[in-house]
Amino acid sequence: MLVGKELLDKARSLSKCSEDEIARGCGYVGPSGRVLRKSYYRALVQAKGYKLRSNGPGRPGNRSSRGRQAEFKTKVHGNGNLLIGHAYTKKMGLEPGQEFRIDVRRDSGAICLLPLGGKKLEINN
Structure with missing residues (x-):
């Protein structure tokens, strides 16, 4: 999975493709072949210089931060x-x-x- 400048450059080079094709091209694919959109978008936002909290909104350990x-x-x-x-x-x-x-x-x-x-x-x- 690409990160940082490599991710931005690869995403830019695939800009004419669909979002899923861009994520695949950047290596954001799970073992079953499913596109890992959330991981791709998080990496993209971080590559653009934004800081993300690891637990999401709310207190650490609340239901919204634990996923499904x-x-x-x-x-x-x-x-x-x-x-x-x-x-x-x-x-x-x-x-x-x-x-x-x-x-x-x-x-x-x-x-x-x-x-x-x-x-x-x-x-x-």
Whole structure:
């Protein structure tokens, strides 16, 4: 990710492109390929010489400075997929590439993930 004068120069050279293309060209892309707009705009403002507070408006630790909070609910998407968010996979200590067998308990309606490959799943509270 470019910063400072390099960021300004590259953004200027891509000025005929869309905002997302400029951010991509400056390296502001996450591991999933999503454009990191907020990080790009913050870096751009800092490169122009403005100082930004790290916690945003309000007191440190208030809800507005913590970002989006995880909720203990989800829904089935229109394509039939059920998503378990990053907050929960992180809390459970799951890693990319880890494999599970899905066990559906019809009597209780529970869905269980059973680790494959002998690695025991331990939940980190």
